[in-house]
Amino acid sequence: MNYWWIIGGVLFVLLNTAAGLIWLERRMLALWQDRYGPNRAGPFGLFIVLADTLKLFFKEDWIPPFADKVVFVFAPAIVVASVLMSFTVIPFGPNIMVADLNIGLLFFLAMSSLGVYSIVLGGWASNNKYALLGAMRGASQMISYEVFMGMALMGVVILSGSFNLREIVEAQRKIWFIVPQFLGFVIFLIAGIAETHRLPFDIPEAESELVAGFHSEYSGMKFGMFFIGEYLGVTLISAMLVTLYCGGWLGPDFLPGVVWFVLKTFVFISLFILLRASMPRPRYDQLMEYGWKVLFPLSLLNLMATAAIVLSLK
Amino acid sequence: MGAAFYIAAAIAILSTAMVITRYNIMHALLYLIVSLLSVAVIFYIYGAPFMAALEVIIYAGAIMVLMIFFVMMLNLGQQSAGDERHWLTPRVWIGPALLCLFLLAELVYLIMQPPAPPAGEIVMVDPKAVGKSLFGPYILAVELAGMLLMAGIVGAYHLGRQKKKITHRFLERATQ
Numbered sequence: 146m147n148y149w150w151i152i153g154g155v156l157f158v159l160l161n162t163a164a165g166l167i168w169l170e171r172r173m174l175a176l177w178q179d180r181y182g183p184n185r186a187g188p189f190g191l192f193i194v195l196a197d198t199l200k201l202f203f204k205e206d207w208i209p210p211f212a213d214k215v216v217f218v219f220a221p222a223i224v225v226a227s228v229l230m231s232f233t234v235i236p237f238g239p240n241i242m243v244a245d246l247n248i249g250l251l252f253f254l255a256m257s258s259l260g261v262y263s264i265v266l267g268g269w270a271s272n273n274k275y276a277l278l279g280a281m282r283g284a285s286q287m288i289s290y291e292v293f294m295g296m297a298l299m300g301v302v303i304l305s306g307s308f309n310l311r312e313i314v315e316a317q318r319k320i321w322f323i324v325p326q327f328l329g330f331v332i333f334l335i336a337g338i339a340e341t342h343r344l345p346f347d348i349p350e351a352e353s354e355l356v357a358g359f360h361s362e363y364s365g366m367k368f369g370m371f372f373i374g375e376y377l378g379v380t381l382i383s384a385m386l387v388t389l390y391c392g393g394w395l396g397p398d399f400l401p402g403v404v405w406f407v408l409k410t411f412v413f414i415s416l417f418i419l420l421r422a423s424m425p426r427p428r429y430d431q432l433m434e435y436g437w438k439v440l441f442p443l444s445l446l447n448l449m450a451t452a453a454i455v456l457s458l459k
Numbered sequence: 460m461g462a463a464f465y466i467a468a469a470i471a472i473l474s475t476a477m478v479i480t481r482y483n484i485m486h487a488l489l490y491l492i493v494s495l496l497s498v499a500v501i502f503y504i505y506g507a508p509f510m511a512a513l514e515v516i517i518y519a520g521a522i523m524v525l526m527i528f529f530v531m532m533l534n535l536g537q538q539s540a541g542d543e544r545h546w547l548t549p550r551v552w553i554g555p556a557l558l559c560l561f562l563l564a565e566l567v568y569l570i571m572q573p574p575a576p577p578a579g580e581i582v583m584v585d586p587k588a589v590g591k592s593l594f595g596p597y598i599l600a601v602e603l604a605g606m607l608l609m610a611g612i613v614g615a616y617h618l619g620r621q622k623k624k625i626t627h628r629f630l631e632r633a634t635q
Binding site for chain 2: 213215216246247248251252254255258259261262265266268269277280281284285288291295308
């Protein structure tokens with residue numbers, strides 16, 4: 146019974162967080178850009194979320210006649226499903242965890258690599274040149290950034306000796322992995338932004354060049370799925386950063402573990418939003434060059450150095 | 460355990476059959492992904508979680524994305540479905556199908572053969588064990604695979620290398 150409560154609670158909190166982030170992002174962007182942002186509906190403009198959702202529900206749910214209908218319909222579901230599946234392996238608190246998988250970290254990588262399909266298939270099924278361009282950019286960006294996302298994580302695995310996220314958190318009792326694995330942390334953060342295709346790496350969407358990229362043809366709740374999937378992805382990457390590098394639910398005793406986890410995750414979510422407010426979008430070839438020529442060798446170096454140090458200390 | 464295996468196996472067989480019979484190449488690829496995922500589930504059930512994860516990460520998550528990428532670049536969607544329909548006549552597939560049928564019969568015969576190995580406990584093979592056997596008894600295979608990959612990388616670099624041509628006068632490099 147307890148188990149179902151955890152699943153229900155995690156789902157409830159996550160979906161509400163994703164919806165709440167719409168409001169939070171607008172307000173914070175407005176704050177940093179010296180304007181008000183949505184402040185009319187409800188206290189602090191909080192009901193803008195409700196208004197947005199209502200608008201999405203009432204929009205015409207249009208499937209273009211030239212689209213591949215089946216693929217077009219299920220592409221948006223993939224992104225939400227794969228991100229939500231990843232959350233099953235994250236320990237939110239000392240005993241709050243949906244699945245205590247031995248291969249938790251690999252499961253996260255597997256699910257994030259399946260998430261690519263939503264972009265690729267959504268763009269392909271739309272049968273629109275802008276969508277196709279966005280999908281191709283998305284596929285190459287996510288595949289190449291996934292490679293060293295995994296590489297950067299291996300440093301943590303070497304230090305903790307486990308793929309299990311609960312054990313990784315426990316291994317950080319002495320010192321958070323952000324200190325010995327700072328390079329890995331930075332690489333994972335950058336790869337995580339690319340993986341969730343948020344600004345500055347929102348090249349698959351790039352509204353100034355590609356209309357709306359891979360989701361140009363989507364409307365109504367299908368677009369809403371992509372939208373929510375993006376915010377869920379931001380939450381997921383923040384939660385993973387906290388779990389792997391910043392001690393997860395560990396913290397001083399005056400607050401319960403879950404609260405520490407939520408607070409730390411919130412800090413990273415704010416960082417994601419601040420990045421959006423402050424960074425320009427790189428060109429597509431610059432992004433790939435940066436990934437393969439800078440980040441990839443760095444992550445290999447990080448992996449080898451970590452392994453050598455751990456081996457020599459043994 | 461049993462039920463999970465049979466469901467996953469049935470999905471694997473069904474989706475693989477769909478891969479062969481679909482005319483639209485994109486749909487065939489999607490069924491192939493489903494087939495790979497169900498094989499991963501079978502791996503997981505029978506005590507090889509590491510293999511299951513790799514199956515999803517590498518086959519379903521990377522190689523299949525690349526295949527779809529190529530199909531997208533070649534624009535082989537509905538246009539090629541007609542060709543496929545033209546090619547997939549009984550005259551073409553009946554030969555290989557017969558041969559496969561013989562193989563299947565042989566396989567069934569071998570499985571039915573009496574002393575079936577005792578269905579013992581499922582042994583969990585954790586990532587550490589996989590790594591130890593890869594870099595222990597199978598080190599030669601790992602090295603050979605590494606050489607093959609290296610050759611592939613060098614070849615890809617050679618084919619993909621070209622001098623950067625920038626015709627725009629403002630974008631010309633200063634180092635020319």
